[in-house]
Amino acid sequence: MSTLLEVSGVSVSFDGFRAINNLSFQIGEAELRAIIGPNGAGKTTFMDIVTGKTRPDEGRVIWGERSVNLLKMRESRIAREGLGRKFQKPTVFEDQSVHDNLLMALKNPRGAFACLFYRPSRADRTRVAELAQEVGLEDALHRISGELSHGQKQWLEIGMLLAQEPRLMLVDEPAAGMTLAEREHTTELLVNLAKTRAVVVVEHDMEFVRRLGCKVTVLHEGSVLAEGSLDHVTHDPRVIEVYLGR
Amino acid sequence: MSRSFLARNPSILVFLACLALFTLAVTMLAPATGSGLISTSFVKTLGKTLCLCLVALAMDLVWGYCGILSLGHFAFFGLGGYMIGMWLMYARTELIVVESLSNAVIPPTPQEIRDAIGSQIFGVVGASDFPAIWIFAHSLTAQLVLVLLIPGLLALVFGWLAFRSRVTGVYLSILTQAMTLALSLYLFQNESGLRGNNGLSGLQNLPGISASQDLVSVWFLWGAALALALGYVLCAWVVSGKFGSVVRGIRDDEARVRFLGYSVEGYKLFIFTFTAVIAAVAGALYYPQAGIINPGEIAPIASIYLAVWVAIGGRGRLYGAVIGAAVVSLVSTWFTGGLVSSIPLGVYTVNWVDWWQVLLGLSFVLVTLFAPKGIGGLFDLIARRRGQ
Numbered sequence: 001m002s003t004l005l006e007v008s009g010v011s012v013s014f015d016g017f018r019a020i021n022n023l024s025f026q027i028g029e030a031e032l033r034a035i036i037g038p039n040g041a042g043k044t045t046f047m048d049i050v051t052g053k054t055r056p057d058e059g060r061v062i063w064g065e066r067s068v069n070l071l072k073m074r075e076s077r078i079a080r081e082g083l084g085r086k087f088q089k090p091t092v093f094e095d096q097s098v099h100d101n102l103l104m105a106l107k108n109p110r111g112a113f114a115c116l117f118y119r120p121s122r123a124d125r126t127r128v129a130e131l132a133q134e135v136g137l138e139d140a141l142h143r144i145s146g147e148l149s150h151g152q153k154q155w156l157e158i159g160m161l162l163a164q165e166p167r168l169m170l171v172d173e174p175a176a177g178m179t180l181a182e183r184e185h186t187t188e189l190l191v192n193l194a195k196t197r198a199v200v201v202v203e204h205d206m207e208f209v210r211r212l213g214c215k216v217t218v219l220h221e222g223s224v225l226a227e228g229s230l231d232h233v234t235h236d237p238r239v240i241e242v243y244l245g246r
Numbered sequence: 247m248s249r250s251f252l253a254r255n256p257s258i259l260v261f262l263a264c265l266a267l268f269t270l271a272v273t274m275l276a277p278a279t280g281s282g283l284i285s286t287s288f289v290k291t292l293g294k295t296l297c298l299c300l301v302a303l304a305m306d307l308v309w310g311y312c313g314i315l316s317l318g319h320f321a322f323f324g325l326g327g328y329m330i331g332m333w334l335m336y337a338r339t340e341l342i343v344v345e346s347l348s349n350a351v352i353p354p355t356p357q358e359i360r361d362a363i364g365s366q367i368f369g370v371v372g373a374s375d376f377p378a379i380w381i382f383a384h385s386l387t388a389q390l391v392l393v394l395l396i397p398g399l400l401a402l403v404f405g406w407l408a409f410r411s412r413v414t415g416v417y418l419s420i421l422t423q424a425m426t427l428a429l430s431l432y433l434f435q436n437e438s439g440l441r442g443n444n445g446l447s448g449l450q451n452l453p454g455i456s457a458s459q460d461l462v463s464v465w466f467l468w469g470a471a472l473a474l475a476l477g478y479v480l481c482a483w484v485v486s487g488k489f490g491s492v493v494r495g496i497r498d499d500e501a502r503v504r505f506l507g508y509s510v511e512g513y514k515l516f517i518f519t520f521t522a523v524i525a526a527v528a529g530a531l532y533y534p535q536a537g538i539i540n541p542g543e544i545a546p547i548a549s550i551y552l553a554v555w556v557a558i559g560g561r562g563r564l565y566g567a568v569i570g571a572a573v574v575s576l577v578s579t580w581f582t583g584g585l586v587s588s589i590p591l592g593v594y595t596v597n598w599v600d601w602w603q604v605l606l607g608l609s610f611v612l613v614t615l616f617a618p619k620g621i622g623g624l625f626d627l628i629a630r631r632r633g634q
Contacts (some may be wrong), residue, residue, distance in 0.1 A: 005541045079507035115489040
């Protein structure tokens with residue numbers, strides 16, 4: 001399996017606090033990966049670095065078969081390279097309809113003039129309808145997304161992420177605030193998606209990670225503590241100490 | 247701009263109809279074209295108000311839709327006025343000079359005419375040579391292009407520097423205030439080449455046109471109404487569709503739009519420059535009606551007033567900006583025009599010219615606190631009533 005994203009030797013400090021400390025790991029072309037770790041382990045900072053929000057002090061982040069350096073790109077450029085991100089708190093454009101949210105996320109030219117003269121093609125309209133169906137919002141297509149329930153907003157954001165057709169999806173706590181049924185649906189969807197692209201899930205909830213049934217990376221104090229199957233890492237004495245020894 | 251675009255936005259047609267009715271009514275009441283029930287100076291006030299509505303539209307686009315609280319858009323308005331003012335002043339002075347020299351025994355050379363125009367225009371600041379920036383002042387076409395170009399370029403350069411450095415929020419507002427203050431202070435200098443604090447004057451006289459001010463005022467009213475109509479349709483088109491979605495997204499959550507792959511800076515720069523050009527067109531139509539422009543017009547407070555109009559009218563809806571600008575500027579004219587009698591309170595007399603400012607400030611605070619949607623929010627109430 002070829003490598004899609006390679007993080008090597010990345011460190012970043014905020015006011016002297018080392019949030020990420022010499023972090024290195026790799027994610028393959030079509031892989032599902034869960035990242036777990038206690039609070040302050042650097043999970044969110046890792047996502048910020050990969051998506052261009054935070055610039056690390058040192059290290060490299062290499063992307064794709066052309067081995068481009070993501071650290072030299074702006075957030076929007078990285079997103080166009082095929083890195084999609086779902087935030088922990090559902091962030092959709094609450095002022096606008098579900099349809100408009102999805103249409104904005106749809107993979108199309110992103111330039112100002114392209115958007116100014118853009119008219120949705122038949123294919124685009126079909127795709128939006130498909131996406132809405134996939135995330136169970138087909139009846140809410142013309143509702144203002146601010147009116148949706150918390151779970152529905154999570155789904156809309158997942159739909160927007162799908163619309164972007166990313167090669168790597170970074171998903172921050174997708175199951176937070178979801179009902180049991182919604183969680184099962186989410187698990188199923190993520191497992192399915194990982195067949196065609198890389199999906200990285202950052203999660204607190206061990207039960208949810210177990211259901212994903214994928215390789216797990218444990219972060220602690222900004223670097224990788226252990227890596228392997230969930231059973232493997234949960235039997236690692238260092239992981240036990242980090243999670244239970246406090 | 248397909249038909250479906252207008253069909254999807256019926257409020258545009260309503261607005262255009264109201265504007266047409268208004269223009270027709272004023273035309274029928276004006277001294278030159280109608281019954282003369284209203285004075286020429288009032289026709290000019292109404293014409294100027296339409297220009298203020300247009301610049302408010304620009305402000306609504308940049309602030310209400312894109313979330314950039316620019317407190318410098320009146321600088322672009324003023325610059326537009328200066329650009330058209332240069333031609334008006336040059337061409338009119340040229341006519342006067344040529345006429346007065348035509349009785350001379352030896353016909354004057356072009357250089358003599360130019361010198362005479364120069365000393366006529368710049369005598370007031372103790373100079374007689376044309377500054378370099380007046381190089382195109384003889385050509386109406388060139389100055390009309392400059393009306394769009396100069397404010398557009400200023401906005402483009404300023405916006406590029408500010409947005410590229412990710413200056414947002416109150417810091418950007420302060421920066422735009424600094425820009426308009428700097429421009430105003432620069433123009434106050436006699437060396438700026440635009441006659442310092444005297445500004446450009448006599449702009450109400452159109453060179454080569456012998457029509458009376460009664461008639462000219464109506465022409466400008468029509469021009470301003472047409473510009474407002476076109477500006478409204480153009481702005482409505484820009485904020486509809488996907489571009490509008492992205493722009494409103496930037497207002498609500500800039501970082502999220504970036505992670506969707508849109509270059510936020512490019513969109514902001516587009517909106518900032520586009521609205522600067524609209525403001526400049528409004529200014530170019532306003533000052534020939536006002537008759538005079540001086541650097542005091544682009545003092546920082548003017549741009550703040552602009553934001554107050556839009557806030558009172560209702561942000562994020564184009565007709566709100568138009569209503570806000572029209573209502574507040576007309577009420578302001580009424581209060582400050584000396585038509586409202588002062589209220590004597592024994593020891594203190596309430597003089598409305600001064601107290602109007604207090605009233606305006608108070609209404610701004612009240613609207614912000616209790617009716618954040620402004621006057622435009624009333625339409626939502628009506629729509630909801632009807633829906634029930």
